[in-house]
Amino acid sequence: MLFHVHMLVDIPLDLDKTYVEELKAKEKALSQDLQRQGKWTHIWRIAGQYANISIFNVASAGELHDILLSLPLYPFMQVEVTALCQHYSSVKNEEDAH
Numbered sequence: 001m002l003f004h005v006h007m008l009v010d011i012p013l014d015l016d017k018t019y020v021e022e023l024k025a026k027e028k029a030l031s032q033d034l035q036r037q038g039k040w041t042h043i044w045r046i047a048g049q050y051a052n053i054s055i056f057n058v059a060s061a062g063e064l065h066d067i068l069l070s071l072p073l074y075p076f077m078q079v080e081v082t083a084l085c086q087h088y089s090s091v092k093n094e095e096d097a098h
C-alpha cells in the first residue's frame with residue numbers, strides 16, 4: 001500500500017542542541033534504513049519549510065503507523081497521511097500500488 005505523508009517538524013528552540021543533533025542523526029539513520037528496505041520510497045524537502053513530503057510503500061496502515069511513531073523526531077512533528085491507490089490513467093506498473 002502506498003501512502004503520501006507530509007511531515008512538518010517543529011523542534012522547540014530551547015531544546016539542548018546536542019540532544020537535537022542526536023535525534024536528527026538517529027532520524028536520518030532510520031530513514032535511510034527504511035529507504036534501503038524499499039519501505040520509504042521517496043523523501044523530498046518542501047522548499048522553504050522544515051517539512052518533507054514522503055512516499056511509503058508498506059503492507060498496511062498499521063505498519064505505517066508503527067514506522068511513523070518510531071521516528072525519533074515524531075514527538076516534534078505534525079504528520080498528515082493520505083492513502084494512495086492506482087489512478088485509472090496511470091501507465092505505471094500496477095505493482096507500485098500494491
Ligand SMILES: O=C(O)CC1=CCC(=O)O1
Pocket residue numbers: 007009027028029031050051052073
Ligand atoms: O527533516 C525532516 O524532514 C524530518 C526527517 C524525516 C526523515 C529525516 O531524515 O528527517
